[in-house]
Amino acid sequence: MRKLKSGIDGFLGLAGLAGIIIMTVSVVLRYCFKLSLSWSDEFLRTLCIYVYFIGSAMMCAEGGLMRLELLDDSLKKKGRVGAYRTVVKIQRLIETVCFGAFSFQMVQMTIGLVGQTSTTSTTPAWVSPLGCAIGMVLMTLISTSKLFFEKSELETAD
Template structure:
């Protein structure tokens, strides 16, 4: 149970830190090789690009978890707290549907890829898996967010003296 709790709180964060450090090290090594040793690594650009692709899609999931994505709140400002929560739930459900579709089609594409990368000769399935895995993680985070929004809506109704099963008390 502690492992699941740790993964829930830290998975994306540690993956993003690792990929960021890895990318910086690879690019720094390439710069040193090119300008100090007058030689370059043929594979450094490719691996940095692939790490960056993974960072983008893992970052989407992390953004959902931390609620750091940009949103337009001009329309929601017209509503009270209950309306804002409902609009937020509609937004979360829409994003969930989008991320689920991307995940499903992404995994479908991954199983069809048979190429290898040019410089590293790694299977391109690893690169094409980034959107599928990232959006699958995003879907999980969106479900968590929707559960929190439903609890928030329920507690708001209970604060105002409403019982969800019977209407007004």
């Protein structure tokens, strides 16, 4: 799992660097030389989709996604370990179901676009939504793993 995370982090870093370089070259060519890279806008848009959704999956793995913690904090302060564990399990179950539903929809959408091209270029239409589908499937796998295998911080403290 560590190697996978390291590989994904490397991909995200290289994708960010590639995006910066392509955007800079595109702007310089457009405004200094009056030349345009016709493919750069669509490439950057697609790259942004991949980085956003795969990066969100990595945030999910690290516990960095934003959520409402009022109930969690209240139960922790009151020392209600059993209630806290139940709330965490329910939250993780809801996460898993929602991410799974989104994954299913994105995979179906991506498959439905096979054979079509984008409206702005000859790029296959399934390339952009595939980034979202990959990210959503990763989030589903991560949340499922957390639901069944990861202990909450109060469980590890006991």
